[in-house]
Amino acid sequence: xxxxxxxxxHLLNETEWHTLRALADVIVPPSEKYGIPGAGDEAIAKTxxxxxxxxxxxxxxxxxxxxxxxxxxxxxxxxxxxxxxDQRQSVAFAFxxxxxxxxxxxxxxxTQCYYRDDRVVSSLGMELRPPMPAGYKVDNGDWSxxxxxxxxxxxxxxxx
Amino acid sequence: xSAETVDVLIIGAGASGAAMAWSLAETKMHIVCLEQxxxxxxxxxxxxxxxxxxxxxxxxxxxxxxxxxKTDYPINExxxxxxxxxxxxxxxxxxxxxxHFPRFxxxxxxxxxxxxxxxxxxxxxxxxxxxxxxxxxxTGVAGMxxxxxxxxxxxxxxxxxxxxxxxKVLAKGFNxxxxxxxxxxxxxxxxxxxxxxxxxxxxxxxxxxxQGAKGSADVTYWPHAQRAGVDLRTRCRVREITVGPDGMAxxxxxxxxxxxxxxxxxxxxxxxxxxxxxxxxxxxSKSPQHPDGLANSSGLVGxxxxxxxxxWIQGMFEEATDGFAGPHKLMRSQEFYETDESRGYVRGYTxxxxxxxxxxxxxxTGLRHGRIPxxxxxxxxxxxxxxxxxxxxxxxxxLPEEHNTVTIxxxxxxSDGIPAPKIDYTLSENSKRMLQHxxxxxxxxxxxxxxTDVYSEWPIPYGGWHLMGTARMGKDPSxxxxxxxxxxxxxxxxxxxxxxxxxxxxxxxxxxxxQALALYVxxxxxxxxxxxxxxx
Ligand SMILES: Cc1cc2nc3c(=O)[nH]c(=O)nc-3n(C[C@H](O)[C@H](O)[C@H](O)COP(=O)(O)OP(=O)(O)OC[C@H]3O[C@@H](n4cnc5c(N)ncnc54)[C@H](O)[C@@H]3O)c2cc1C
Ligand code: SF4
Numbered sequence: 001x002x003x004x005x006x007x008x009x010h011l012l013n014e015t016e017w018h019t020l021r022a023l024a025d026v027i028v029p030p031s032e033k034y035g036i037p038g039a040g041d042e043a044i045a046k047t048x049x050x051x052x053x054x055x056x057x058x059x060x061x062x063x064x065x066x067x068x069x070x071x072x073x074x075x076x077x078x079x080x081x082x083x084x085x086d087q088r089q090s091v092a093f094a095f096x097x098x099x100x101x102x103x104x105x106x107x108x109x110x111t112q113c114y115y116r117d118d119r120v121v122s123s124l125g126m127e128l129r130p131p132m133p134a135g136y137k138v139d140n141g142d143w144s145x146x147x148x149x150x151x152x153x154x155x156x157x158x159x160x
Numbered sequence: 161x162s163a164e165t166v167d168v169l170i171i172g173a174g175a176s177g178a179a180m181a182w183s184l185a186e187t188k189m190h191i192v193c194l195e196q197x198x199x200x201x202x203x204x205x206x207x208x209x210x211x212x213x214x215x216x217x218x219x220x221x222x223x224x225x226x227x228x229x230k231t232d233y234p235i236n237e238x239x240x241x242x243x244x245x246x247x248x249x250x251x252x253x254x255x256x257x258x259x260h261f262p263r264f265x266x267x268x269x270x271x272x273x274x275x276x277x278x279x280x281x282x283x284x285x286x287x288x289x290x291x292x293x294x295x296x297x298x299t300g301v302a303g304m305x306x307x308x309x310x311x312x313x314x315x316x317x318x319x320x321x322x323x324x325x326x327x328k329v330l331a332k333g334f335n336x337x338x339x340x341x342x343x344x345x346x347x348x349x350x351x352x353x354x355x356x357x358x359x360x361x362x363x364x365x366x367x368x369x370x371q372g373a374k375g376s377a378d379v380t381y382w383p384h385a386q387r388a389g390v391d392l393r394t395r396c397r398v399r400e401i402t403v404g405p406d407g408m409a410x411x412x413x414x415x416x417x418x419x420x421x422x423x424x425x426x427x428x429x430x431x432x433x434x435x436x437x438x439x440x441x442x443x444x445s446k447s448p449q450h451p452d453g454l455a456n457s458s459g460l461v462g463x464x465x466x467x468x469x470x471x472w473i474q475g476m477f478e479e480a481t482d483g484f485a486g487p488h489k490l491m492r493s494q495e496f497y498e499t500d501e502s503r504g505y506v507r508g509y510t511x512x513x514x515x516x517x518x519x520x521x522x523x524x525t526g527l528r529h530g531r532i533p534x535x536x537x538x539x540x541x542x543x544x545x546x547x548x549x550x551x552x553x554x555x556x557x558x559l560p561e562e563h564n565t566v567t568i569x570x571x572x573x574x575s576d577g578i579p580a581p582k583i584d585y586t587l588s589e590n591s592k593r594m595l596q597h598x599x600x601x602x603x604x605x606x607x608x609x610x611x612t613d614v615y616s617e618w619p620i621p622y623g624g625w626h627l628m629g630t631a632r633m634g635k636d637p638s639x640x641x642x643x644x645x646x647x648x649x650x651x652x653x654x655x656x657x658x659x660x661x662x663x664x665x666x667x668x669x670x671x672x673x674x675q676a677l678a679l680y681v682x683x684x685x686x687x688x689x690x691x692x693x694x695x696x
Contacts, residue, residue, distance in 0.1 A: 027534045027535075029536060036539070054217075054218040054219075104528070107524065107528075111520050111527065112214040112520045113214070114523070115520045115523055116214065116519075120519075124546065126519070130207060130209050130212055131363060131364050131484075132207040132364075133208075133371075135359075136361040136362070136484070139323075141323025141325075142323065145331035145332065146331070146341075146342075149335075152308045154310075155308055156311055157274070157498045159266045159267050159273075
């Protein structure tokens, strides 16, 4: 994997930044079939860091990335981001197994940023807009389905 | 500096405080409401931005410890499998609530007589019925008359929420099994009402309704109460309720958003801080006259905490459901509402139907429940699930147990240095059996509706959104904190009106009942003011 320098003003150091991007790509890899990037895409990863900067999430994310790197060192004597694709997969899956809380935080941050990226949202057939102010249409539905229940006798419990 | 004196001080501007303020306003008394949070700005709600789902994990998270705003107070909830969901601001929890708005059943007020457990309420359904109707009118409720699970009522309902595709598959499931379902009573206006615009299916009700269609108390009662002269003061956090030598309440000490310590005097004090905030405030208000906390001679302030343990059950379907659009609620089932001892537990639950999920929630749910993997299969699995699932929750009646408590944490404090609450809560065996029953029945319904895969979870860990029982009402001062019209047994000018006065929790969402009770207590106060018996 080639290395890029983390963006200026970044809240992560270089190792953490590369580890985050590599982990995000393991969780949600790029897809040729759907023509969409992986979650390790630079723009998406920047959003992940921005969203992590709330409450105690950033230190917890950094601790998770450190753990991942320690596991990578232990298993393959290398930084997580520098491992081969298969090695990253195996370390990340072991991390998910052994550190469920840390992995769940990473999943949450990755998905909340990935699934609002314009390229991804477009690929799902959604309009690029917030719900407000246009709202959405929902079919009123088939109310004839209620007829069966309407025929039922009242069955609330008497209280005497 | 001498403190100002008002007629009535209401503490807390949430669901119950708003209803009380509006009802008392017609007396033309000088009424002040102190609220620790801010007035909400719907234009800044998450649904106005592209990051709307993400904000449910930060400043619009329903757990105050995660949200961590300056207007929040922390809660030590380590010793509880269910974590608290609330909101601190004008409107209280209703800012985030889903607006499911059923009434209690008549039987819910007679649990001891009917099933030999817990206690009967000192009031009954018929006493509350006119206040339910008044509350529904003030709030604007969508639904449909004629539900066979309820006695006929006098409710004024707006047209029901759309059934949509989710309703179709679920109704088919219920009908195949011959089980009850009905369009939900929901505090969402389906057409323009009382100066508010109707629902436009934003699907973001849980993070504040930017459209104002959801009946949160800041858009229902507060505008009317303020126009009628109630003085609502935000960013005012009450530290303690003060008492005089005779043990009567004299007012409160509070801290402003700017950190100023202030005092206010009042002839009547009304506490509306919810099932956690109210016992916290009473227990923080110790005095020589009330050494164990205000109004606590029974020792029951903070005891009998009830939540409604929830089970969540979802299915995946071949056909498309409503996905991200539309209000979260649409229908309910009360097939399993009443006690049937052959089921292995007492009391029962409502199945509250949910719609679909937006993309982030789909991904997160799929990952948590093993339906969407990390790695190469992610995208196909996501697309199988997105817009193809719907499900329900089982709202289980939680029985009062004295070991489920709110106490004052010896260490934890809020940003103003006020001691914070600690909750200790255990899920009872009765609840566990009921939750499992709910999961099993919901699984059958989803499969009968055509679900190809069903997954579930109980209790919902961050599902402590109904806070009840911690200052219960009753006629016996040794077994209750307030009397049958909300006045503290130990303090004749102190009233409690939020979910803490519930005797039992029923198997439905509480807010319609909380607000109906607040209106009922307000009416009792007005009648007794008129004949000068309020403090007798
Ligand atoms: C995510 C979510 C979903 C929900 N969904 C539903 C639903 O579908 N149906 C339903 O019936 N209910 C639902 N609820 C619950 C509903 O919001 C509550 O039942 C209702 O708001 C409780 O009303 P209350 O008056 O008891 O307290 P609250 O509405 O919580 O109001 C209490 C107010 O007191 C203020 N306060 C507390 N302490 C102090 C102090 N010391 N000084 C000053 N102010 C103070 C708080 O800031 C708050 O604004 C939901 C809640 C949440 C969070
Ligand atoms: S679905 Fe309706 S009630 Fe819910 S947020 Fe949208 S407009 Fe408001």
